[in-house]
Protein backbone atom coordinates (compact mmCIF):
# COMPACT_ATOMS: atom_id res chain seq x y z
CA UNK A 328 0.00 0.00 0.00
CA UNK A 329 2.66 2.47 1.04
CA UNK A 330 4.76 1.60 -2.00
CA UNK A 331 1.86 2.43 -4.29
CA UNK A 332 1.37 5.87 -2.72
CA UNK A 333 4.97 6.75 -3.41
CA UNK A 334 4.53 5.88 -7.08
CA UNK A 335 1.53 8.20 -7.43
CA UNK A 336 3.44 11.04 -5.72
CA UNK A 337 6.31 10.69 -8.13
CA UNK A 338 4.09 10.78 -11.23
CA UNK A 339 2.07 13.68 -9.86
CA UNK A 340 5.19 15.77 -9.29
CA UNK A 341 6.41 14.95 -12.79
CA UNK A 342 3.08 16.11 -14.23
CA UNK A 343 3.18 19.36 -12.26
CA UNK A 344 6.72 20.06 -13.46
CA UNK A 345 5.74 19.47 -17.08
CA UNK A 346 2.82 21.88 -16.77
CA UNK A 347 5.10 24.54 -15.26
CA UNK A 348 7.66 24.22 -18.02
CA UNK A 349 5.02 24.27 -20.74
CA UNK A 350 3.49 27.43 -19.23
CA UNK A 351 6.90 29.14 -19.18
CA UNK A 352 7.46 28.37 -22.86
CA UNK A 353 3.97 29.60 -23.70
CA UNK A 354 4.48 32.93 -21.87
CA UNK A 355 7.83 33.47 -23.56
CA UNK A 356 6.31 32.80 -26.96
CA UNK A 357 3.52 35.31 -26.31
CA UNK A 358 6.02 37.97 -25.19
CA UNK A 359 8.17 37.40 -28.27
CA UNK A 360 5.12 37.62 -30.56
CA UNK A 361 4.11 41.15 -29.49
CA UNK A 362 6.55 43.94 -30.44
CA UNK A 363 8.14 45.80 -27.51
CA UNK A 364 6.49 49.20 -27.16
CA UNK A 365 9.24 50.91 -25.13
CA UNK A 366 9.83 54.18 -26.95
CA UNK A 367 13.60 54.09 -27.24
CA UNK A 368 15.13 56.77 -29.47
CA UNK A 369 16.77 55.22 -32.54
CA UNK A 370 20.18 53.67 -32.05
CA UNK A 371 19.77 53.29 -28.31
CA UNK A 372 20.23 50.00 -26.60
CA UNK A 373 16.86 49.69 -24.92
CA UNK A 374 18.48 48.06 -21.94
CA UNK A 375 20.01 51.42 -21.08
CA UNK A 376 16.58 52.74 -20.24
CA UNK A 377 16.46 50.63 -17.13
CA UNK A 378 18.20 52.07 -14.11
CA UNK A 379 19.48 48.68 -13.10
CA UNK A 380 21.63 48.14 -16.16
CA UNK A 381 25.13 49.27 -16.82
CA UNK A 382 26.44 51.95 -19.20
CA UNK A 383 29.24 51.73 -21.71
CA UNK A 384 30.83 54.90 -23.07
CA UNK A 385 30.76 55.43 -26.84
CA UNK A 386 33.97 54.56 -28.69
CA UNK A 387 36.30 57.52 -29.26
CA UNK A 388 37.97 55.61 -32.11
CA UNK A 389 34.72 55.72 -34.06
CA UNK A 390 35.08 59.51 -34.47
CA UNK A 391 36.27 60.76 -37.85
CA UNK A 392 38.39 63.82 -38.72
CA UNK A 393 35.47 66.29 -39.03
CA UNK A 394 35.51 69.61 -37.14
CA UNK A 395 33.05 68.23 -34.54
CA UNK A 396 35.21 65.17 -34.01
CA UNK A 397 38.34 67.28 -33.58
CA UNK A 398 36.55 69.40 -30.96
CA UNK A 399 35.35 66.33 -29.04
CA UNK A 400 38.85 64.84 -29.09
CA UNK A 401 40.32 68.12 -27.82
CA UNK A 402 37.75 68.10 -25.02
CA UNK A 403 38.79 64.59 -24.04
CA UNK A 404 42.45 65.61 -24.13
CA UNK A 405 41.66 68.53 -21.78
CA UNK A 406 39.96 66.16 -19.32
CA UNK A 407 42.92 63.75 -19.35
CA UNK A 408 45.81 66.25 -19.43
CA UNK A 409 44.19 69.35 -17.94
CA UNK A 410 47.38 70.56 -16.29
CA UNK A 411 49.44 70.56 -19.50
CA UNK A 412 46.98 73.14 -20.93
CA UNK A 413 45.52 74.94 -17.91
CA UNK A 414 47.84 74.15 -14.97
CA UNK A 415 50.51 76.35 -13.34
CA UNK A 416 52.75 75.80 -16.39
CA UNK A 417 49.90 75.32 -18.84
CA UNK A 418 50.42 75.95 -22.56
CA UNK A 419 47.05 77.72 -23.10
CA UNK A 420 46.56 79.56 -19.80
CA UNK A 421 47.50 79.16 -16.16
CA UNK A 422 44.29 78.97 -14.17
CA UNK A 423 44.43 75.77 -12.05
CA UNK A 424 46.38 73.80 -9.46
CA UNK A 425 48.16 71.12 -11.53
CA UNK A 426 45.53 68.42 -11.14
CA UNK A 427 43.72 66.83 -14.08
CA UNK A 428 39.97 66.36 -14.33
CA UNK A 429 40.75 62.69 -14.90
CA UNK A 430 42.36 62.40 -11.45
CA UNK A 431 38.81 62.32 -10.08
CA UNK A 432 36.75 61.58 -13.23
CA UNK A 433 38.60 58.37 -14.01
CA UNK A 434 39.30 57.01 -17.48
CA UNK A 435 38.38 60.33 -19.08
CA UNK A 436 35.08 60.38 -17.20
CA UNK A 437 33.90 56.95 -18.38
CA UNK A 438 34.67 54.58 -15.49
CA UNK A 439 31.72 52.93 -13.72
CA UNK A 440 31.47 54.39 -10.21
CA UNK A 441 34.63 56.33 -11.09
CA UNK A 442 32.74 59.67 -11.05
CA UNK A 443 31.84 59.37 -14.74
CA UNK A 444 30.05 61.98 -16.84
CA UNK A 445 27.34 59.67 -18.20
CA UNK A 446 24.44 61.65 -16.73
CA UNK A 447 25.55 65.20 -17.53
CA UNK A 448 24.06 65.41 -21.04
CA UNK A 449 20.78 63.91 -19.85
CA UNK A 450 20.33 65.89 -16.61
CA UNK A 451 21.71 69.42 -17.25
CA UNK A 452 20.70 72.17 -17.03
CA UNK A 453 19.56 71.25 -13.54
CA UNK A 454 18.74 72.85 -10.22
CA UNK A 455 21.42 72.44 -7.58
CA UNK A 456 21.00 73.30 -3.91
CA UNK A 457 24.63 74.35 -3.48
CA UNK A 458 24.16 77.42 -5.68
CA UNK A 459 20.38 77.57 -5.30
CA UNK A 460 20.09 77.98 -9.07
CA UNK A 461 19.60 76.12 -12.33
CA UNK A 462 23.10 75.28 -13.53
CA UNK A 463 24.33 74.84 -17.07
CA UNK A 464 27.15 72.46 -18.02
CA UNK A 465 29.42 75.53 -18.20
CA UNK A 466 28.63 76.47 -14.63
CA UNK A 467 29.18 72.89 -13.43
CA UNK A 468 32.56 72.60 -15.20
CA UNK A 469 33.65 75.94 -13.76
CA UNK A 470 32.54 74.77 -10.30
CA UNK A 471 35.12 71.99 -10.49
CA UNK A 472 37.75 74.37 -11.87
CA UNK A 473 37.22 76.79 -8.97
CA UNK A 474 36.94 74.14 -6.26
CA UNK A 475 38.45 70.78 -7.20
CA UNK A 476 41.23 72.45 -9.20
CA UNK A 477 41.32 75.42 -6.81
CA UNK A 478 41.54 77.75 -9.80
CA UNK A 479 39.48 80.18 -11.83
CA UNK A 480 36.66 79.85 -14.33
CA UNK A 481 37.00 79.41 -18.10
CA UNK A 482 35.18 81.83 -20.39
CA UNK A 483 32.04 80.19 -21.70
CA UNK A 484 33.04 81.07 -25.27
CA UNK A 485 36.64 79.79 -25.02
CA UNK A 486 37.63 76.89 -27.29
CA UNK A 487 38.60 74.95 -24.17
CA UNK A 488 35.17 75.26 -22.50
CA UNK A 489 33.40 74.55 -25.79
CA UNK A 490 35.54 71.44 -26.32
CA UNK A 491 34.96 70.11 -22.78
CA UNK A 492 31.22 70.61 -23.22
CA UNK A 493 31.24 68.91 -26.63
CA UNK A 494 33.08 65.91 -25.20
CA UNK A 495 30.74 65.57 -22.21
CA UNK A 496 27.64 65.83 -24.45
CA UNK A 497 29.06 63.24 -26.84
CA UNK A 498 29.77 60.86 -23.94
CA UNK A 499 26.21 60.98 -22.68
CA UNK A 500 24.53 61.04 -26.10
CA UNK A 501 22.83 57.63 -25.76
CA UNK A 502 21.07 58.37 -22.51
CA UNK A 503 17.56 59.79 -22.88
CA UNK A 504 16.76 63.17 -21.30
CA UNK A 505 16.15 62.90 -17.57
CA UNK A 506 17.49 59.34 -17.26
CA UNK A 507 20.52 57.99 -15.43
CA UNK A 508 22.07 54.56 -15.65
CA UNK A 509 23.61 52.39 -12.99
CA UNK A 510 27.29 53.14 -12.44
CA UNK A 511 26.90 56.91 -12.66
CA UNK A 512 28.89 59.16 -10.37
CA UNK A 513 30.25 58.01 -7.01
CA UNK A 514 29.36 54.97 -4.89
CA UNK A 515 27.25 55.62 -1.79
CA UNK A 516 29.06 53.76 1.00
CA UNK A 517 26.72 52.56 3.76
CA UNK A 518 26.83 54.72 6.88
CA UNK A 519 28.64 53.30 9.89
CA UNK A 520 27.34 53.59 13.45
CA UNK A 521 30.11 55.84 14.71
CA UNK A 522 32.05 58.91 13.65
CA UNK A 523 34.74 58.22 11.04
CA UNK A 524 38.12 58.18 12.76
CA UNK A 525 41.10 60.09 11.30
CA UNK A 526 43.55 58.27 13.62
CA UNK A 527 42.46 54.85 12.38
CA UNK A 528 42.49 56.34 8.87
CA UNK A 529 46.11 57.33 9.19
CA UNK A 530 47.09 53.69 9.73
CA UNK A 531 45.29 52.67 6.54
CA UNK A 532 46.80 55.61 4.68
CA UNK A 533 50.32 54.54 5.65
CA UNK A 534 49.70 50.96 4.56
CA UNK A 535 47.68 51.43 1.39
CA UNK A 536 48.00 54.95 0.00
CA UNK A 537 51.27 56.53 1.05
CA UNK A 538 53.45 54.65 -1.46
CA UNK A 539 51.91 56.78 -4.24
CA UNK A 540 50.40 59.87 -2.58
CA UNK A 541 53.37 60.30 -0.17
CA UNK A 542 53.61 60.89 3.55
CA UNK A 543 52.47 64.51 3.43
CA UNK A 544 49.80 63.87 0.81
CA UNK A 545 51.68 66.02 -1.68
CA UNK A 546 51.73 63.39 -4.46
CA UNK A 547 54.49 63.03 -7.07
CA UNK A 548 55.08 65.34 -10.04
CA UNK A 549 56.02 63.93 -13.44
CA UNK A 550 59.59 64.53 -14.64
CA UNK A 551 58.44 67.53 -16.76
CA UNK A 552 57.15 69.22 -13.58
CA UNK A 553 53.90 70.15 -15.35
CA UNK A 554 51.53 67.52 -14.09
CA UNK A 555 51.25 64.78 -11.49
CA UNK A 556 52.04 61.11 -11.73
CA UNK A 557 50.29 60.72 -8.36
CA UNK A 558 48.02 63.65 -7.54
CA UNK A 559 48.08 65.45 -4.17
CA UNK A 560 45.43 64.63 -1.54
CA UNK A 561 45.95 67.65 0.67
CA UNK A 562 48.16 70.74 0.96
CA UNK A 563 48.56 73.79 -1.31
CA UNK A 564 48.05 71.96 -4.63
CA UNK A 565 45.00 69.92 -3.66
CA UNK A 566 41.24 70.55 -3.93
CA UNK A 567 39.86 73.29 -1.67
CA UNK A 568 37.28 73.13 1.14
CA UNK A 569 34.45 73.91 -1.29
CA UNK A 570 35.10 70.84 -3.48
CA UNK A 571 32.82 67.83 -3.72
CA UNK A 572 35.54 65.56 -2.31
CA UNK A 573 35.64 67.66 0.85
CA UNK A 574 32.32 66.00 1.72
CA UNK A 575 33.17 62.77 3.50
CA UNK A 576 30.60 60.63 1.66
CA UNK A 577 32.01 61.69 -1.71
CA UNK A 578 35.64 60.89 -0.95
CA UNK A 579 34.76 57.68 0.91
CA UNK A 580 32.72 56.52 -2.10
CA UNK A 581 35.37 57.52 -4.60
CA UNK A 582 38.08 55.71 -2.64
CA UNK A 583 35.98 52.61 -1.94
CA UNK A 584 35.42 51.85 -5.65
CA UNK A 585 38.69 53.18 -7.08
CA UNK A 586 41.64 53.16 -4.68
CA UNK A 587 44.34 51.95 -4.32
CA UNK A 588 44.70 52.81 -8.02
CA UNK A 589 43.41 49.99 -10.25
CA UNK A 590 40.55 49.02 -7.93
CA UNK A 591 37.11 48.62 -9.47
CA UNK A 592 33.65 48.71 -7.86
CA UNK A 593 33.22 44.93 -8.08
CA UNK A 594 36.49 44.19 -6.27
CA UNK A 595 36.96 46.86 -3.60
CA UNK A 596 40.08 46.60 -1.47
CA UNK A 597 38.84 48.53 1.56
CA UNK A 598 35.99 47.72 3.92
CA UNK A 599 33.34 50.41 4.40
CA UNK A 600 34.87 51.33 7.75
CA UNK A 601 38.34 51.66 6.21
CA UNK A 602 36.98 53.85 3.40
CA UNK A 603 35.27 56.21 5.90
CA UNK A 604 38.31 56.34 8.18
CA UNK A 605 40.90 57.00 5.48
CA UNK A 606 38.57 59.66 4.01
CA UNK A 607 38.41 61.27 7.46
CA UNK A 608 42.19 61.29 7.73
CA UNK A 609 42.63 62.97 4.32
CA UNK A 610 39.93 65.58 4.93
CA UNK A 611 41.31 66.42 8.39
CA UNK A 612 44.55 67.65 6.79
CA UNK A 613 45.21 71.27 5.71
CA UNK A 614 44.10 72.43 2.26
CA UNK A 615 43.25 75.65 0.38
CA UNK A 616 40.08 77.49 1.36
CA UNK A 617 37.46 79.30 -0.68
CA UNK A 618 34.85 81.89 0.27
CA UNK A 619 31.73 79.72 0.61
CA UNK A 620 29.40 82.37 2.03
CA UNK A 621 27.17 82.29 -1.08
CA UNK A 622 26.78 78.47 -1.05
CA UNK A 623 23.60 76.70 0.09
CA UNK A 624 21.28 79.73 0.14
CA UNK A 625 18.60 77.39 1.50
CA UNK A 626 20.14 76.03 4.69
CA UNK A 627 17.87 73.00 4.92
CA UNK A 628 19.17 71.95 1.48
CA UNK A 629 22.63 71.16 2.86
CA UNK A 630 23.53 67.47 2.61
CA UNK A 631 24.11 65.59 5.88
CA UNK A 632 27.89 65.70 5.35
CA UNK A 633 28.27 69.40 4.57
CA UNK A 634 30.85 70.33 7.19
CA UNK A 635 29.99 74.02 7.65
CA UNK A 636 27.06 75.48 9.61
CA UNK A 637 24.62 77.03 10.10
CA UNK A 638 22.16 74.13 10.00
CA UNK A 639 18.44 73.70 10.52
CA UNK A 640 19.20 70.83 12.91
CA UNK A 641 21.04 70.70 16.23
CA UNK A 642 23.92 68.41 15.24
CA UNK A 643 27.43 69.84 15.54
CA UNK A 644 29.74 70.82 12.66
CA UNK A 645 32.01 67.96 13.75
CA UNK A 646 29.18 65.44 13.37
CA UNK A 647 28.32 66.91 9.96
CA UNK A 648 31.95 66.44 8.98
CA UNK A 649 32.79 62.98 10.39
CA UNK A 650 29.44 61.43 11.27
CA UNK A 651 27.76 59.36 12.50
CA UNK A 652 25.51 60.49 9.63
CA UNK A 653 22.63 58.05 10.19
CA UNK A 654 20.95 60.11 12.95
CA UNK A 655 21.26 63.31 10.87
CA UNK A 656 19.71 61.59 7.85
CA UNK A 657 16.86 60.29 10.07
CA UNK A 658 16.26 63.77 11.45
CA UNK A 659 16.18 65.30 7.96
CA UNK A 660 13.70 62.66 6.82
CA UNK A 661 11.37 63.45 9.71
CA UNK A 662 11.71 67.19 9.09
CA UNK A 663 10.80 66.73 5.43
CA UNK A 664 7.74 64.62 6.34
CA UNK A 665 6.57 67.20 8.85
CA UNK A 666 6.33 69.87 6.16
Ligand code: HEC
Pocket residue numbers: 406409426427428429430431432442443444445446447467468471472475476491495512513566570571572577
Ligand atom coordinates in the same frame (compact mmCIF):
# COMPACT_ATOMS: atom_id res chain seq x y z
C1 HEC B 1 39.46 66.62 -6.87
C2 HEC B 1 38.49 65.87 -7.63
C3 HEC B 1 37.88 66.47 -8.88
C4 HEC B 1 38.52 67.06 -9.96
C5 HEC B 1 40.00 67.23 -10.16
C6 HEC B 1 37.47 67.44 -10.87
N1 HEC B 1 36.25 67.10 -10.39
FE1 HEC B 1 34.46 67.32 -11.35
N2 HEC B 1 33.52 66.49 -9.73
C7 HEC B 1 34.13 66.04 -8.59
C8 HEC B 1 33.12 65.59 -7.66
C9 HEC B 1 33.39 65.00 -6.27
C10 HEC B 1 31.87 65.78 -8.28
C11 HEC B 1 30.48 65.54 -7.70
C12 HEC B 1 30.13 64.11 -7.63
C13 HEC B 1 28.90 63.86 -6.77
O1 HEC B 1 28.34 64.79 -6.21
O2 HEC B 1 28.52 62.69 -6.65
C14 HEC B 1 32.16 66.35 -9.59
C15 HEC B 1 31.19 66.66 -10.54
C16 HEC B 1 31.44 67.13 -11.82
C17 HEC B 1 30.43 67.31 -12.84
C18 HEC B 1 28.93 67.01 -12.69
C19 HEC B 1 28.66 65.54 -12.87
C20 HEC B 1 27.20 65.18 -12.73
O3 HEC B 1 26.84 64.04 -13.11
O4 HEC B 1 26.40 65.97 -12.22
C21 HEC B 1 31.08 67.78 -13.95
C22 HEC B 1 30.45 68.13 -15.30
C23 HEC B 1 32.48 67.90 -13.62
N3 HEC B 1 32.66 67.48 -12.32
C24 HEC B 1 33.45 68.34 -14.49
C25 HEC B 1 34.81 68.43 -14.15
C26 HEC B 1 35.81 68.96 -15.05
C27 HEC B 1 35.57 69.42 -16.46
C28 HEC B 1 37.00 68.92 -14.36
C29 HEC B 1 38.34 69.44 -14.82
C30 HEC B 1 38.38 70.84 -15.27
C31 HEC B 1 36.72 68.34 -13.05
N4 HEC B 1 35.39 68.09 -12.96
C32 HEC B 1 37.69 68.07 -12.10
C33 HEC B 1 35.49 65.99 -8.34
C34 HEC B 1 36.47 66.50 -9.18
Ligand code: HEC
Pocket residue numbers: 427429430431433434531532535536537538539540556557558559560566572578581582586587588597605606
Ligand atom coordinates in the same frame (compact mmCIF):
# COMPACT_ATOMS: atom_id res chain seq x y z
C1 HEC C 1 49.54 52.71 -7.02
C2 HEC C 1 49.43 54.12 -6.72
C3 HEC C 1 48.27 54.58 -5.87
C4 HEC C 1 47.87 54.10 -4.62
C5 HEC C 1 48.50 53.00 -3.80
C6 HEC C 1 46.73 54.92 -4.24
N1 HEC C 1 46.46 55.85 -5.22
FE1 HEC C 1 45.03 57.30 -5.13
N2 HEC C 1 45.49 57.88 -7.02
C7 HEC C 1 46.49 57.31 -7.79
C8 HEC C 1 46.43 57.90 -9.12
C9 HEC C 1 47.36 57.58 -10.28
C10 HEC C 1 45.36 58.80 -9.11
C11 HEC C 1 44.84 59.61 -10.29
C12 HEC C 1 44.09 58.73 -11.25
C13 HEC C 1 44.13 59.19 -12.67
O1 HEC C 1 44.49 60.34 -12.95
O2 HEC C 1 43.78 58.37 -13.55
C14 HEC C 1 44.81 58.79 -7.76
C15 HEC C 1 43.74 59.59 -7.34
C16 HEC C 1 43.27 59.65 -6.03
C17 HEC C 1 42.28 60.58 -5.54
C18 HEC C 1 41.56 61.68 -6.32
C19 HEC C 1 42.48 62.74 -6.80
C20 HEC C 1 43.08 63.59 -5.73
O3 HEC C 1 44.30 63.78 -5.77
O4 HEC C 1 42.38 64.10 -4.84
C21 HEC C 1 42.06 60.27 -4.22
C22 HEC C 1 41.11 60.97 -3.26
C23 HEC C 1 42.90 59.15 -3.90
N3 HEC C 1 43.63 58.80 -5.01
C24 HEC C 1 42.94 58.52 -2.66
C25 HEC C 1 43.69 57.36 -2.40
C26 HEC C 1 43.58 56.61 -1.18
C27 HEC C 1 42.72 56.99 0.01
C28 HEC C 1 44.44 55.54 -1.29
C29 HEC C 1 44.67 54.41 -0.30
C30 HEC C 1 43.49 53.68 0.10
C31 HEC C 1 45.09 55.64 -2.60
N4 HEC C 1 44.58 56.75 -3.24
C32 HEC C 1 46.03 54.76 -3.05
C33 HEC C 1 47.41 56.38 -7.40
C34 HEC C 1 47.37 55.66 -6.23
